Amino acid sequence: MLPKIAFTILALTSTLVLAGNxxxxxxxxxxxxxWSISTDNWGAPIHIPAYTKHTSPFRTSPTSLKISKTDQLILGKHTQFEYSIVDNQLWYDISFVDCANGQSASDCPGHDEGLVMDTTDGRCGRAECTAGAYCPTQAYYVDTPLRKLGIEEPVFTCPGAGTDMDLYMRMCASMAPVRRSVAGRVVMDGEE
Known part of the structure; x- marks a missing residue:
């Protein structure tokens, strides 16, 4: 049996491993x-008003962050940001599989003004689909791009970087954040 200090160190280590958001x-x-969906969670919808942001800690199981323009998750009308942590390495991608129609992602929330997914660590890859563009090397349009499109899977990672970082997903990325004054200081809404 391990002493109590060993359990404390193990608990602290597992907390530090998933320090990011x-x-x-x-x-x-x-x-x-x-909707934050994983094998251990089927969350209720979280409302994110225009020009604001939402933060949540990393999950240990593969997670799909489904984004909709309504409080209903309607097939064919949601964008997905997906991530997994495997052997203390972060993997992530953008998916239009549930909303793209061929080369068009016009039914995918945020696509009309671009989407970006990256981290606070410069060693990591950046997934970027510019406003209205067809971007199959940056986002999933089909479930198996190698077989169906003849291109590599658009999955990004951070070799050797661990998980002590934040993973950003920007909806309508080409739009500048809104500036406003709060208590005498300028705040950038919808900005990290």
């Missing part, structure tokens, strides 16, 4: 709703 920055001029 997921941050959805909604730069869109419309509200969005987020």
């Amino acid at each position: 997921t941050i959805i920055a909604n730069r869109c001029p419309y509200d969005i709703w987020l």
